[in-house]
Amino acid sequence: MRNEITISELAQLMNVSVHQIRYFEDKGLLLPAYISGNQYRMYSMEQIYQLAHILLLRKLGLPVQAVKACMTDFGPDEIRQMLQTSLENTQAEILRLQQLQLFIGKVLQEHRDFGQEMEAYRVKWREAVNLRRWFMLSPQTELAARQFAGKAGPELNLFEADIHYVFEGEGPAVLCTEATEEAGLLLPAGEYLCFQFLAAGEDELEQRMEQFSAYAADRTLHRTGPLVLIEKSYLSLFSQDRLHYELLQRIGTV
DNA sequence: GTTCTTACA
DNA sequence: TGTAAGAA
Numbered sequence: 443m444r445n446e447i448t449i450s451e452l453a454q455l456m457n458v459s460v461h462q463i464r465y466f467e468d469k470g471l472l473l474p475a476y477i478s479g480n481q482y483r484m485y486s487m488e489q490i491y492q493l494a495h496i497l498l499l500r501k502l503g504l505p506v507q508a509v510k511a512c513m514t515d516f517g518p519d520e521i522r523q524m525l526q527t528s529l530e531n532t533q534a535e536i537l538r539l540q541q542l543q544l545f546i547g548k549v550l551q552e553h554r555d556f557g558q559e560m561e562a563y564r565v566k567w568r569e570a571v572n573l574r575r576w577f578m579l580s581p582q583t584e585l586a587a588r589q590f591a592g593k594a595g596p597e598l599n600l601f602e603a604d605i606h607y608v609f610e611g612e613g614p615a616v617l618c619t620e621a622t623e624e625a626g627l628l629l630p631a632g633e634y635l636c637f638q639f640l641a642a643g644e645d646e647l648e649q650r651m652e653q654f655s656a657y658a659a660d661r662t663l664h665r666t667g668p669l670v671l672i673e674k675s676y677l678s679l680f681s682q683d684r685l686h687y688e689l690l691q692r693i694g695t696v
Numbered sequence: 697g698t699t700c701t702t703a704c705a
Numbered sequence: 706t707g708t709a710a711g712a713a
Contacts, residue, residue, distance in 0.1 A: 449699070460699085461707065481713075482699060 446475055446484035456493050463493070469506055471496055471513070502528040545602055549676055556638055556677060556686060563657055565693065568634045573606055573618035574625035600675065607671040615671070629670065632692050635663060640684040647671075647687070654689045667692040 453460045466472040467483075472492055474483035485493075499509045502525070512524065577593040590600070598619060606618040608627065618627055637654050641647050651671070658665055669691045677686035 459707075464700090465706085480699080 570631040571629040572621040573627040574621040576617045579615045605673040609669040634690045636690045638688045
């Protein structure tokens with residue numbers, strides 16, 4: 443038995459695919475120790491170390507092409523800088539994953555809340571919320587894809603954000619999302635009449651809003667401030683055909 | 697049975 | 706990057 447190993451043995455040893463090893467060869471990163479009589483690539487210890495080196499650099503986020511340059515003509519300064527940017531990228535990735543973790547937790551929590559409060563009116567205390575206005579929704583033109591494409595930027599995260607439709611007076615609704623700081627529109631802290639429900643279309647939505655008004659009127663609740671319809675589209679993960687909504691309006695003394 | 701090359705999604 | 710084919 444020779445001391446060298448075949449490509450599949452090397453692949454298994456280093457936990458990569460055979461294809462990937464050949465790919466590295468194609469890119470000039472890793473040549474076999476020699477080619478055997480039957481055209482098999484054979485690898486020795488030197489190649490094992492070299493492959494480990496390549497894999498480490500790939501792990502640091504270097505593109506395959508950059509790995510070559512790194513191994514041939516990078517000096518200590520360039521290596522240090524490479525590690526520095528890799529560190530920064532890693533920190534950014536951690537941040538991204540933390541935000542994702544937060545979002546998943548939020549979806550699960552909201553879904554729990556929704557399950558309990560389904561179809562129930564209740565009065566609850568809400569902390570103040572800052573809203574950022576995006577654009578008006580003219581009453582006739584229903585939500586059109588073009589409207590979003592034209593007026594909303596990439597900052598408006600349609601699926602992950604709570605979309606607030608704010609009805610101020612008789613005018614058209616304004617589409618808003620929550621902001622972390624003062625952003626034009628403030629929903630003050632206070633007692634709010636809240637109603638959560640599922641709805642499929644515009645008609646059902648209007649029906650619910652009339653229901654909401656009637657409920658408040660019946661109980662002679664004094665409503666103050668705008669009516670707000672919150673759409674939690676991400677909760678549609680749980681029900682494909684319907685969207686989750688919450689209606690709310692501040693109540694209390696003038 | 698393993699690997700090689702080549703092509704393709 | 707993975708998968709598939711036919712050839713060695």
